[in-house]
Amino acid sequence: MNAMTHKGYAARVEFDAEDRIFVGRVIGIRDVVSFHGETVSELENSFREAVDDYLDACASLGQQPNKPYSGKLLIRVNAEVHAAVAAAAESAGKSLNQWAAEVLNKAAHA
The missing domain is CATH 1.10.1220 (Arc Repressor Mutant)
Structure with a gap:
């Protein structure tokens, strides 16, 4: 799995062969937070910046950010x-x- 984490948020990363860039999206939340970079370093920085910007935007709007998963999982099996x-x-x-x-x-x- 191509994933990265920052401040408890996780992102899935893929490579866009047509544009020759890495593209990522924060997963596990309802809001859409995406980012991209041409290099791994640029991608990592872009991801951290996207999460930080998301948290700052929520704070400035007086909204609670979507939280990443809590770590509690309820499953039903036979x-x-x-x-x-x-x-x-x-x-x-x-x-x-x-x-x-x-x-x-x-x-x-x-």
């Missing part, structure tokens, strides 16, 4: 899956939360 993951967590000597966080982290970064 009882058999719940029992299986609980057993896997216990076998690993971990809480269900610790086990699930590790599995989700590995899957998200695969």
